[in-house]
Amino acid sequence: MNGLASVALWLLLAQPPVQVGSKVFTESVVLGEVTTRTLTAAGVPAVHRRELGGTRILWDALQRGELDAYPEYTGTLAEEIFSGKVSATLDALRPALASRGVRIAAVFGFADSYALGMKAATAERLGIRRISDLQAHPQLHFAFSNEFLDRADGWRALQRAYALPQTDVRGMDHDLAYRGLAAGAFEVTDLYSTDAEVQVLGLRVLEDDRRHFPDYQAVLLLRDAAATPPVLAALSRLEGRVSAPDMVAMNARAKVDRVPEAAVAADFLRARGIDTGKLALPGRARRLLGYLRDHLLLVGVSLAGSVLVGLPLGILAARRRRLGQVVLAAVGVLQTLPSLALLVLMIPLLGIGARPAIAALFLYGLLPVVRNTYAGLTGIAGELQEAAEALGVSRLTRLWRIELPLASPSILAGIQTSAVICVGTATLGALVGAGGFGQPILTGIRLDNVGLLLEGAVPAALLALAVQGLFEWLGRLVVPRGLRLGRPQ
Amino acid sequence: MRPLLLLDNVSRAFQGVPAVHPLTLAIAEGRTTVLVGPSGSGKSTLLRMMVGLVRPDTGQVLFEGRLLTPESAPAERRRMGLVLQGGGLFPHLTVEDNAALVARYLGWAGPRVAARLQLLLERVQLPATVLRRYPAELSGGQRQRVSLLRALMLEPALLLLDEPLGALDPITRSELQEDLRATFRTLGTTVVLVTHDLGEAAYLGDTLVLLRDGRVVQSGTAEDLVRRPADDFVERFVRAQRALPR
Numbered sequence: 173m174n175g176l177a178s179v180a181l182w183l184l185l186a187q188p189p190v191q192v193g194s195k196v197f198t199e200s201v202v203l204g205e206v207t208t209r210t211l212t213a214a215g216v217p218a219v220h221r222r223e224l225g226g227t228r229i230l231w232d233a234l235q236r237g238e239l240d241a242y243p244e245y246t247g248t249l250a251e252e253i254f255s256g257k258v259s260a261t262l263d264a265l266r267p268a269l270a271s272r273g274v275r276i277a278a279v280f281g282f283a284d285s286y287a288l289g290m291k292a293a294t295a296e297r298l299g300i301r302r303i304s305d306l307q308a309h310p311q312l313h314f315a316f317s318n319e320f321l322d323r324a325d326g327w328r329a330l331q332r333a334y335a336l337p338q339t340d341v342r343g344m345d346h347d348l349a350y351r352g353l354a355a356g357a358f359e360v361t362d363l364y365s366t367d368a369e370v371q372v373l374g375l376r377v378l379e380d381d382r383r384h385f386p387d388y389q390a391v392l393l394l395r396d397a398a399a400t401p402p403v404l405a406a407l408s409r410l411e412g413r414v415s416a417p418d419m420v421a422m423n424a425r426a427k428v429d430r431v432p433e434a435a436v437a438a439d440f441l442r443a444r445g446i447d448t449g450k451l452a453l454p455g456r457a458r459r460l461l462g463y464l465r466d467h468l469l470l471v472g473v474s475l476a477g478s479v480l481v482g483l484p485l486g487i488l489a490a491r492r493r494r495l496g497q498v499v500l501a502a503v504g505v506l507q508t509l510p511s512l513a514l515l516v517l518m519i520p521l522l523g524i525g526a527r528p529a530i531a532a533l534f535l536y537g538l539l540p541v542v543r544n545t546y547a548g549l550t551g552i553a554g555e556l557q558e559a560a561e562a563l564g565v566s567r568l569t570r571l572w573r574i575e576l577p578l579a580s581p582s583i584l585a586g587i588q589t590s591a592v593i594c595v596g597t598a599t600l601g602a603l604v605g606a607g608g609f610g611q612p613i614l615t616g617i618r619l620d621n622v623g624l625l626l627e628g629a630v631p632a633a634l635l636a637l638a639v640q641g642l643f644e645w646l647g648r649l650v651v652p653r654g655l656r657l658g659r660p661q
Numbered sequence: 662m663r664p665l666l667l668l669d670n671v672s673r674a675f676q677g678v679p680a681v682h683p684l685t686l687a688i689a690e691g692r693t694t695v696l697v698g699p700s701g702s703g704k705s706t707l708l709r710m711m712v713g714l715v716r717p718d719t720g721q722v723l724f725e726g727r728l729l730t731p732e733s734a735p736a737e738r739r740r741m742g743l744v745l746q747g748g749g750l751f752p753h754l755t756v757e758d759n760a761a762l763v764a765r766y767l768g769w770a771g772p773r774v775a776a777r778l779q780l781l782l783e784r785v786q787l788p789a790t791v792l793r794r795y796p797a798e799l800s801g802g803q804r805q806r807v808s809l810l811r812a813l814m815l816e817p818a819l820l821l822l823d824e825p826l827g828a829l830d831p832i833t834r835s836e837l838q839e840d841l842r843a844t845f846r847t848l849g850t851t852v853v854l855v856t857h858d859l860g861e862a863a864y865l866g867d868t869l870v871l872l873r874d875g876r877v878v879q880s881g882t883a884e885d886l887v888r889r890p891a892d893d894f895v896e897r898f899v900r901a902q903r904a905l906p907r
Binding site for chain 1: 709712714734735736737738739741743745746747749750751752753754755762763766795796797798
């Protein structure tokens, strides 16, 4: 009902809220909050779709019009979006962006460059101050954020520019990398110069003595189609308003003091004369209920799809054995794709939000249903198959009255497996903006906040158990009594 | 007299191994024909051809003068009743639902189904209480009686039984042999029964068809087989039925 009401309201106002996105790291989320609150303070409806993953996902969503605005960095635009064909200056980027229907609505006022960092004590002991000093220490262990490892101006370019000899190089989540660095699992990682950890962990930022990393000025991208006068007027208030110390301080509040990003942004804006009104942060119960609703939507719709498609496919596979092998192999391949990859593959087709997550979960959930339907039907004892055939009823009646009931324990077990996998895998949906219990897990990892992480992980685990229980109960309902007595002989 | 069912020059091989060599066999109406022979003699394959579960590679099957084809088989099967060695009862259905499945599929009214069940329960000597039970709750002998009941439900023109007593203990087996004979006599229906037990064949059958390696070796009455064995094999098969000293 709530959903229907808001949809009705949407249509009534005929002006959808501005969709503000953010990447899956704290600074981006804070800037996303700052942007969203600046808009709403000016009376422009706006929603923040937070923690949507990496540059590609957000840029593509902007291009498709699913997002209207998101904070980005000039260096990233030049290297990642324009593949180094455009230099990382504002003057060069503005026309390049204009040709893609995007403009820079505000330059926040700070630069956030990539850098390499080490624990100060280690750097001191080895006498490392500059990146080129690393050449003399091939034994050092490196761990980089996955994005840094992959991107054009990342590790490989850096390695070439400085002729770095190190071979032990791992990829991991940016926030986990800080924990690893603190624990001494490796000595060098990439960081952003405005990261709160630089201060908190006492890190030494190595000097980029060959000027490898481009200038990463933080800017707010806005889709031209969304650039109405009220939006432009509101966002112009952010121009040059966030300094580097401001950003470090906000990052530290969010990450170290564990203040919600919304509150960090509201406090920051209030201090600069932009009153965003009373901050209404939902309580834990409300939050959990919201996650649960999103999660159940993801699991419910995708599972229904898996059953509706998987059951007929399984029946077909059992009927036509040769075709069946092809079908089973095909859905088997789907299952071998890493779930995260499948999720990201869906984005170009279906955009961001619940839809790609549902599609990925649906494909992922197919195999157990198809395989168990096939196994259940082909596993019917030969004599029963003959007896069924000899009855002289139609194939459909035979399937419906005899074969499916006989296969029902196996089919139900397949659906159960699918459901439990689905509940767990759906936590990844948060990466593409689908919400659910993955959201607090994602935020928890990002903020190194175990409490928040558990807020997603524990309910997700409990939900999986509940689903398991539900299917045991369903089994008593669906599986015919005669089968539960055990088969004759 | 026109045969009820005619296997006309049928043959069948499985994975290149012949199970039935070309043969012609007429099943006389109103009589009990027993296909008898050792394991692998092709008797079960012949029975399955009659009901259309196995298609002959060559030749044709005529039931009541009509050609049995994959298209016509489902409808023709409703004029046949099949009893399998393990009973072939559907474990998820009660005895009543097992027996009444096809009748209800054909749209029989409730009272007609109930009346028919009542009649058949008496014929196969089962109490009415078994109707609500599941196959897993029945003994082996009861299961075969239910299977017979199910096969008789639509008053078939032809009753086919594949080793119906093969999995039973000797006492139950003997009891059921007597009941089967009584039932066949009472109904006067045409019966084809498969067994490897010559004694059982002699007890139940009017005509015995002795098979070996997919060929008919001899057919006739039990007496014919015993007194005038066609060849050495028949003689050995007869002699293999060991009599107990009394």
